[in-house]
Amino acid sequence: MFGGSSPIIVLNQNTKRESGHKVQFGNIKAGKSIADIIQTCLGPRSMLKMLMDPMGGIVMTNDGNAILREITVQHPAAKSIIEVARTQDEEVGDGTTSVIVLTGEVLNVASPFLGEQMHPTVIISAFRRALDDILEIMKAKIGVPVDVNNDAELLKIIKSCIGTKFMKQWSELACKMALTATKIVLVEEKGKKEIDIKNFAKVEKIPGGCIEDSCVLQGILLNKDVTHPKMKRKIENPRILLLDCSLEYKKGESQTNIEITAEDDFAASGATIVSRTEEIKEEDVGTACGLFEIKKIGDEYFTYLIDCKNPKACTMVLRGASKDILNEVDRNLQDALNVTRNVIQEPVLVPGGGATEMALAHALNEKAKSIVTVHQWPYRAIAKALEIIPSTLIQNCGASTIRTLTALRAKHAQPNSTSWGIDGETGEVVDMKQYGIWEPCAVRAQTFKTAIETAILLLRIDDIVSGVKKAESKGGASRPPPPDAQPNE
Numbered sequence: 001m002f003g004g005s006s007p008i009i010v011l012n013q014n015t016k017r018e019s020g021h022k023v024q025f026g027n028i029k030a031g032k033s034i035a036d037i038i039q040t041c042l043g044p045r046s047m048l049k050m051l052m053d054p055m056g057g058i059v060m061t062n063d064g065n066a067i068l069r070e071i072t073v074q075h076p077a078a079k080s081i082i083e084v085a086r087t088q089d090e091e092v093g094d095g096t097t098s099v100i101v102l103t104g105e106v107l108n109v110a111s112p113f114l115g116e117q118m119h120p121t122v123i124i125s126a127f128r129r130a131l132d133d134i135l136e137i138m139k140a141k142i143g144v145p146v147d148v149n150n151d152a153e154l155l156k157i158i159k160s161c162i163g164t165k166f167m168k169q170w171s172e173l174a175c176k177m178a179l180t181a182t183k184i185v186l187v188e189e190k191g192k193k194e195i196d197i198k199n200f201a202k203v204e205k206i207p208g209g210c211i212e213d214s215c216v217l218q219g220i221l222l223n224k225d226v227t228h229p230k231m232k233r234k235i236e237n238p239r240i241l242l243l244d245c246s247l248e249y250k251k252g253e254s255q256t257n258i259e260i261t262a263e264d265d266f267a268a269s270g271a272t273i274v275s276r277t278e279e280i281k282e283e284d285v286g287t288a289c290g291l292f293e294i295k296k297i298g299d300e301y302f303t304y305l306i307d308c309k310n311p312k313a314c315t316m317v318l319r320g321a322s323k324d325i326l327n328e329v330d331r332n333l334q335d336a337l338n339v340t341r342n343v344i345q346e347p348v349l350v351p352g353g354g355a356t357e358m359a360l361a362h363a364l365n366e367k368a369k370s371i372v373t374v375h376q377w378p379y380r381a382i383a384k385a386l387e388i389i390p391s392t393l394i395q396n397c398g399a400s401t402i403r404t405l406t407a408l409r410a411k412h413a414q415p416n417s418t419s420w421g422i423d424g425e426t427g428e429v430v431d432m433k434q435y436g437i438w439e440p441c442a443v444r445a446q447t448f449k450t451a452i453e454t455a456i457l458l459l460r461i462d463d464i465v466s467g468v469k470k471a472e473s474k475g476g477a478s479r480p481p482p483p484d485a486q487p488n489e
Contacts, residue, residue, distance in 0.1 A: 016466040024114055027077035027458040028107040034081045035104020037071070038064050042097050043393045044424035060324060063331050064097030065089040077458050084454045088446060093338025095447045098389060102451035105388040109381035110459055118374070120459045126378035130364060131452045134382075135445055137363045142356055142418050143348040143441045154179055157343055158336050160352060160437045170211050174329070177316055178336035180216045182344060184314040195341045200313040203333065205326040208298045209319035214329075219289060219308045221315045225301035226294060233294040240286035240305070242273045339440060348441040351432035353421030354390025354408075356444055361386040362412040382452070390422045399427025 018026065040047040041062040051059045051070040059070060068082045081103055085096045106127070113123050147153060158175040185200040186193060204221050226233060271286025290307025316333065320326040343349070350356045364383035368376050387405065394404045404422070407429050411420040419433040432438070 017463070019463045021114055023462055023464050024120065024459060025111065026075070026464075027461060028111050028114075030073075030075040030077040031081050031104045031107040031455070031458065034068070034073070034078050035101050038067055038097055039101050039104075039392055040396060041067065042101060042389070043396045045396045045398075046097075047396075058324070059327075061328060061331060062097075063335075064100055066331060068096075068100070076464060077461075080458065081454065084450055088450050091450075092342055092440075092443045092446045094335050094342075094440075095443045099447045099450050101388055101392060102385065102447065103454050105385040106382065106451055106455035107458060109385045110378070110455065113378055113381070118378075120462070122374060123378045124456050124459055126375040127382060127452055127456055129375065130379050130382035131448065133364060133367060134360050134448050134452075137360060138350060138356065138441065138445060138448075139348070141363070142350050142359055144350070144438075146343060146347045146349050146438075148344050148347045151179060154340065154343065156436050157349065157438050157440075158339050160439070170329070173212065173214060174333050174336050177214065177216050178333060178340045181314050181316055182337060182340040184216070184218060185312060186344065187312060193345055195344060197337045197341055201337065202313070202315045203318060203330055204315055205318045205320075205323075205330060206297055206300075206302075207320065207323055207326060211318075211320050211325070211329060213317075213319040215317050217304065217306050217315045217317060218311050219304070219306035219315065220313065221317060222303040222305070223300060224303045235292040236290070237287070238289055238292040238305075240271045240289055240292075241280065241284065242271045242286070243277070244273050245277060247277070339443070342440040342442045346440065346442045349438040350441050350444050351419040351421055352437040352439040353424060353430070353432050353435075354393050355419050355421030355432045356439070357386040357389040358408055358412050358421065359418035362409070393422040393424055394427050397422075397424065397427030404429060 038049075041049065041064055046062045048060050048062050049067050051061075051067065053059065053070060059066065061067060065085045065088070068085045071082070073079055073082065081100060084103060085100055088094075088096050088099045110123050110127075114120070146157070155172075155175050158178055159171050181201045182195060182197065185197060186195050188194070202220065204223075272284040274280050274284050288309045288311070289305050290309070291304065293304045293306075295302055295304060318326055318329055318333070320329055351359075361383040364386075365380060368380045368383070371379055390408060391401055391405055394401045404427060408420060408422065411417050411429060419431055420429060421432045421437070422428070423430045423435065
């Protein structure tokens with residue numbers, strides 16, 4: 001009956017559709033391409049990337065998230081992987097480069113199984129099982145508790161984190177600033193620690209001077225001068241009133257508007273924001289500030305409201321030769337702040353330098369021997385994928401990858417040797433406990449979860465349908481532009 005009927009067209013003929021293994025191999029290739037871009041940005045011997053934005057500005061950084069923010073990609077899987085770096089940055093504030101490199105490698109090790117016609121569901125099931133075991137092994141056998149009240153120990157941890165960054169030579173200063181700022185904004189209620197560095201730790205970048213002039217103020221800094229030359233430029237124990245309304249004369253035309261731009265920054269003064277002048281009460285006046293002073297830095301005047309009692313908010317003043325240096329120092333300082341926050345909230349550490357990944361890879365290979373089904377091979381593939389972190393560290397040092405990685409495997413084959421990793425400076429196999437290279441367990445756990453779950457998500461995609469652009473759909477893609485749109489000769 002239907003033998004001679006014409007074919008039924010469901011999708012628009014201009015729509016592009018890909019399905020089956022072709023899609024999965026395309027996703028794997030896109031993931032590996034993104035990972036290859038920033039693979040050289042891992043470790044203390046990392047390379048910098050110079051990026052030009054559409055406005056002609058130049059960004060120089062080795063921060064994975066900052067690099068991927070500036071890159072424009074077309075493939076949907078590549079866009080999804082770039083979003084992963086953003087998620088990692090928002091969640092724990094560190095490990096953006098590691099998570100992309102690991103995601104690319106997890107996708108890469110899945111490729112041979114797809115080529116052998118293994119069903120993606122089987123691969124995904126093995127990957128999920130491996131992830132559960134990774135998190136369990138890491139907390140039970142590798143994690144080491146830390147005393148958050150020991151400032152010297154905390155400084156070592158933060159220093160080991162930002163030692164891979166551009167501002168390595170000023171890491172001591174950045175670590176002290178991060179620790180001081182985090183302790184100021186720490187609020188502990190009912191046994192729960194709350195550290196809101198995003199709202200209560202403000203960064204003020206002032207070009208000029210040198211990086212050593214940077215400091216943390218127990219209070220706030222405003223880029224403002226007094227409105228009249230006869231007004232006092234220094235007041236001890238000032239009384240501060242915050243107004244969210246205008247001050248004006250009844251008859252006069254002149255008026256002064258005071259606009260509060262960041263309410264959280266003023267928490268240090270102890271004042272309460274008042275919306276109407278008629279409602280001002282004595283308790284609304286802030287008296288927690290110790291000193292009000294106007295200082296000139298370069299060509300600009302700055303208002304200091306400092307020496308506050310129990311401020312719970314602070315300002316980090318960054319000085320540097322140029323805006324580019326200040327921006328890079330700011331990015332590194334944010335990493336240090338996030339590490340400090342993560343360690344204080346979850347005081348468990350794991351060894352760095354690829355030691356954790358290598359210990360997990362060895363544990364997974366041993367555990368895979370007890371898996372009798374076909375799931376054993378994708379399960380082992382995750383162990384192989386984890387080795388990409390120490391392998392990349394060796395490559396970035398310029399050392400022999402095969403020889404060093406073999407020596408590292410031999411170390412981890414011995415009992416109770418989970419702390420052996422790669423010295424990021426020399427590429428040699430060293431004990432991370434002796435070197436004092438540690439990472440927050442929260443960051444590593446989030447890295448593994450994000451990387452493997454993203455790979456699983458991309459492997460589950462078996463169809464990509466690309467729609468037509470709106471501009472083309474109205475009159476067809478072949479219609480020429482109107483005459484007035486043509487450039488004048």
